[in-house]
Amino acid sequence: MTDFSSYFLMNAEDAAEYSKIQLNYFSPDADLEQTEIGDGNLNYIFRIRDRKTGKSVVIKQAGHTARISDEFKVSPDRNRIEYEKLKMENELVPGLVPLVYHYNEVMNCLAMEDLSDHVIMRNELCEHKIFPRFADHISTYMANTLLLISDAVIDHKKKKEIVNRFINPDLCEITEDLVYTEPFNDINKRNNVFPPNSDFISREIYSDKKLLLETAKMKFDFMCNAQSLIHGDLHTGSIFVTRDSTKIIDPEFAFFGPAGYDIGNIIANLIFAWANAETTMEDETARKEYTRWLEETIIDVLNMFVSKWKELWKERVSEVSATYEGFDTWYLGRILRDTAGVTGLELCRRIIGIAQVKDITSIASTEKRLRAERLCLRTAKRCIFERDTITTPEQYLNIVRWAAEK
Ligand SMILES: Nc1ncnc2c1ncn2[C@@H]1O[C@H](COP(=O)(O)OP(=O)(O)OP(=O)(O)O)[C@@H](O)[C@H]1O
Numbered sequence: 001m002t003d004f005s006s007y008f009l010m011n012a013e014d015a016a017e018y019s020k021i022q023l024n025y026f027s028p029d030a031d032l033e034q035t036e037i038g039d040g041n042l043n044y045i046f047r048i049r050d051r052k053t054g055k056s057v058v059i060k061q062a063g064h065t066a067r068i069s070d071e072f073k074v075s076p077d078r079n080r081i082e083y084e085k086l087k088m089e090n091e092l093v094p095g096l097v098p099l100v101y102h103y104n105e106v107m108n109c110l111a112m113e114d115l116s117d118h119v120i121m122r123n124e125l126c127e128h129k130i131f132p133r134f135a136d137h138i139s140t141y142m143a144n145t146l147l148l149i150s151d152a153v154i155d156h157k158k159k160k161e162i163v164n165r166f167i168n169p170d171l172c173e174i175t176e177d178l179v180y181t182e183p184f185n186d187i188n189k190r191n192n193v194f195p196p197n198s199d200f201i202s203r204e205i206y207s208d209k210k211l212l213l214e215t216a217k218m219k220f221d222f223m224c225n226a227q228s229l230i231h232g233d234l235h236t237g238s239i240f241v242t243r244d245s246t247k248i249i250d251p252e253f254a255f256f257g258p259a260g261y262d263i264g265n266i267i268a269n270l271i272f273a274w275a276n277a278e279t280t281m282e283d284e285t286a287r288k289e290y291t292r293w294l295e296e297t298i299i300d301v302l303n304m305f306v307s308k309w310k311e312l313w314k315e316r317v318s319e320v321s322a323t324y325e326g327f328d329t330w331y332l333g334r335i336l337r338d339t340a341g342v343t344g345l346e347l348c349r350r351i352i353g354i355a356q357v358k359d360i361t362s363i364a365s366t367e368k369r370l371r372a373e374r375l376c377l378r379t380a381k382r383c384i385f386e387r388d389t390i391t392t393p394e395q396y397l398n399i400v401r402w403a404a405e406k
């Protein structure tokens with residue numbers, strides 16, 4: 001049996017052995033059971049549980065390529081980045097992320113709290129379930145993580161040190177390609193267009209030169225604006241929920257980028273849930289009730305984010321130039337502009353690009369799926385073109401409703 005002194009990809013039995021030898025988490029007489037529970041694209045996730053005590057832990061290991069395909073070469077250093085980001089988040093937003101216990105740079109694996117009592121939010125939204133605490137939790141998560149790890153609060157030299165630790169070239173390249181580039185030009189022929197929507201996408205997206213120009217501007221902003229330490233992949237598949245609890249997982253894409261990237265991802269993914277409900281729920285009363293909850297959630301997420309951000313700004317910002325009158329409003333305005341733009345990008349890339357979302361792909365009827373896809377794409381274009389003037393949640397909802405009527 002290995003002593004884990006050199007790297008190899010573990011199976012579930014190896015992970016159990018690892019937890020015994022390396023973690024000091026279970027007692028020596030533990031009766032362990034182990035399962036690979038990962039269903040993601042990139043990494044291997046193992047749950048190890050002591051049958052005697054019920055105590056359990058989750059181990060996440062990164063390979064040198066993606067779990068789903070050897071074609072994607074991705075540095076396993078992403079596991080260190082995920083660990084370091086989770087450690088910071090445990091300080092900034094305790095209770096909203098899994099506890100992390102351990103990281104091993106040889107094995108490229110981390111150990112964290114087992115959240116098996118939670119469920120992935122996207123799956124629940126597809127079942128049209130409601131999460132009353134979500135807006136409060138996610139707005140706290142975003143306001144704290146995005147403001148408190150930025151130049152507005154942290155000493156600039158210290159911030160540059162942190163930037164250094166979060167240089168994340170491989171994962172940024174994935175975002176640059178899959179979010180900012182390929183959905184708009186299919187340059188690598190990896191897009192995954194729903195065939196009945198192919199003409200619409202060629203006409204409305206690939207052929208729209210004005211749209212291409214706007215995506216280029218936003219891509220350069222993503223690459224050049226080291227504003228905040230962002231999660232980088234904050235969609236509803238990276239969020240674990242119960243009715244009362246929210247846990248944000250999987251921050252392996254973390255790096256210093258535009259704060260609006262995380263917020264826009266949340267808004268877009270709530271819009272996917274809205275599009276699913278709007279097109280698939282037959283019962284009118286239930287549909288109206290559920291879409292209204294999603295609309296209220298979009299309103300609360302943005303409004304609560306803004307008010308929490310403003311409060312924190314008053315309490316925590318010490319950078320001298322940032323305290324000049326009017327700067328706070330200007331700075332937040334830029335973030336809200338980026339939020340609208342990224343909402344549009346995420347809406348496009350999940351419909352057109354390689355990585356899609358169940359909210360849309362699970363819609364069985366061709367006619368309903370087409371309606372949902374076009375609703376998202378029409379919303380996306382307006383969010384991108386009008387991003388300079390979209391500042392309130394009601395504006396998003398007006399656009400979504402307009403797109404649903406088309
Ligand atoms: N701490 C945890 N407790 C329980 N289950 C977990 C935990 N972390 C991850 N999982 C399970 O493993 C799945 C994949 O996790 P995660 O999204 O972190 O993996 P990934 O390989 O990075 O996926 P992606 O392709 O989305 O990047 C989750 O959807 C969840 O079901």
Ligand SMILES: [Mg+2]
Binds near residue numbers: 040042250252
């Ligand atoms: Mg991941």
